[in-house]
Amino acid sequence: MLNEIKPQALLVTNFFRDQLDRYGELDNTIRLIRDALKGKSDLELILNADDPLQADFAQQTGVKAWYYGFTETTYDELTSELSREGRFCVVCGHELEYQRYHYAQLGKYHCPACNNQNPHPDFTGHDLQMNPEISFVINELDVQSPYQGFYNAYNILAAAAMAKRLGISDPIIKQAIFNYQPRAGRMEKFIIGGKPCRLILVKNPAGFNQILQMMTQDPGRKSLFIALNDNAADGRDISWIWDAEAEILARTEAGLAEVVCSGQRSGDMALRIKYAGVDTARIRIISGLQEGIEQTLKIESETAYILCTYTALFACRKILVKMQAQQQETMPEYQRSRAGGS
Numbered sequence: 087m088l089n090e091i092k093p094q095a096l097l098v099t100n101f102f103r104d105q106l107d108r109y110g111e112l113d114n115t116i117r118l119i120r121d122a123l124k125g126k127s128d129l130e131l132i133l134n135a136d137d138p139l140q141a142d143f144a145q146q147t148g149v150k151a152w153y154y155g156f157t158e159t160t161y162d163e164l165t166s167e168l169s170r171e172g173r174f175c176v177v178c179g180h181e182l183e184y185q186r187y188h189y190a191q192l193g194k195y196h197c198p199a200c201n202n203q204n205p206h207p208d209f210t211g212h213d214l215q216m217n218p219e220i221s222f223v224i225n226e227l228d229v230q231s232p233y234q235g236f237y238n239a240y241n242i243l244a245a246a247a248m249a250k251r252l253g254i255s256d257p258i259i260k261q262a263i264f265n266y267q268p269r270a271g272r273m274e275k276f277i278i279g280g281k282p283c284r285l286i287l288v289k290n291p292a293g294f295n296q297i298l299q300m301m302t303q304d305p306g307r308k309s310l311f312i313a314l315n316d317n318a319a320d321g322r323d324i325s326w327i328w329d330a331e332a333e334i335l336a337r338t339e340a341g342l343a344e345v346v347c348s349g350q351r352s353g354d355m356a357l358r359i360k361y362a363g364v365d366t367a368r369i370r371i372i373s374g375l376q377e378g379i380e381q382t383l384k385i386e387s388e389t390a391y392i393l394c395t396y397t398a399l400f401a402c403r404k405i406l407v408k409m410q411a412q413q414q415e416t417m418p419e420y421q422r423s424r425a426g427g428s
C-alpha cells in the first residue's frame with residue numbers, strides 16, 4: 087500500500103496477537119509491516135515507546151521516528167502473570183526485565199544483555215487518572231475523555247502525538263478528545279431501567295484482560311454478559327479464551343454478581359469461567375442473545391457489562407438500542423431527559 091499512496095506519517099499503536107486464523111502469527115505481521123517501511127525516507131513514524139516489539143523499527147527501517155509513552159502510573163504492576171507477547175528482546179533474543187507493566191507487554195523494560203530499553207518519548211503521558219473516565223497530561227496539555235481503560239488512554243496519546251506532529255494546535259486536540267464519544271462496541275453506554283450498560287467488543291486475550299481489569303477499577307457490583315461466536319469474522323479458533331486471564335473474575339475486587347454466557351459458543355465460555363474459579367451458581371448459559379441480555383439486566387447489580395465478539399456485536403447493539411428506546415416511550419416526559427444514553 088505504501089507504494090501507491092504517499093503518507094506523511096505512519097502511526098503504530100501496539101502489537102497484540104489477534105485472530106490467528108485471519109492474520110497468522112504475530113511475528114509474521116510485525117515483519118510484514120516493518121519490511122514495508124524499509125527505506126521510506128519521506129515518511130515519519132510515530133511509535134509506541136512502551137512496546138518492546140517496536141524497539142528496533144527505526145533502526146531496521148531507517149525511517150525517522152517520534153515516540154509516545156506513559157511515565158509511571160498508579161495502575162502499573164510490578165510483575166505480570168498475564169499472557170503477553172514481547173517477552174524477549176527484539177535485538178538479541180534475551181529475556182527482557184521489566185521495572186513495571188502498564189498492561190500486557192507495554193511498560194518500562196530493559197534488556198540485561200544488550201541494553202535495549204524504552205526509547206525516550208517525545209510525547210509523554212503523565213498523571214493518568216481513570217475514575218473510571220480517562221484524564222491525563224500530554225507533555226503540558228491536560229486532556230479529558232469520556233472513554234475508559236488504559237488501552238484507550240494509549241489510543242488517545244497516540245492520536246494526540248500524531249496530531250501534534252501534523253501541526254494541529256493544542257486547544258483543537260484537547261477539544262477533539264473531550265468531544266469524541268465512544269462508538270459501537272467501544273464502551274458505548276446505554277441506560278436501561280436506570281442501569282448503565284456498557285457495550286464492548288472483545289476479540290483477543292489482551293483486550294479481554296484489559297476489560298476485566300477495567301471492570302475491577304469500576305467500584306460496585308456488576309452483571310456480566312459475554313457472547314462468544316465463532317463465525318469467520320470472529321475467528322473460528324476460540325482457543326484464545328484460554329489465554330485470557332478470566333481468573334480476575336473470581337477475585338472479590340472484581341465485584342462480579344453473575345455472568346451470563348451467550349452466543350454460538352456459550353458453553354465454551356462458561357467452561358472457561360468455571361475453570362477460572364467462579365462458582366458455577368453464578369454462571370448461566372443462555373445461547374440466545376435477546377434472552378441472555380434480558381436476563382443479564384435482571385441480575386441485581388449497579389452496572390451491566392455486555393461483551394461480544396464481532397458478529398454478535400451489532401445484534402446486541404440493536405437489542406440494547408431497542409430496549410433503551412422502549413423504556414423511554416413508556417416513561418413520563420420529565421424523566422426522559424435524565425435517562426438518555428450517549
Ligand SMILES: [Zn+2]
Nearest residue numbers: 175178197200
Ligand atoms: Zn537485548
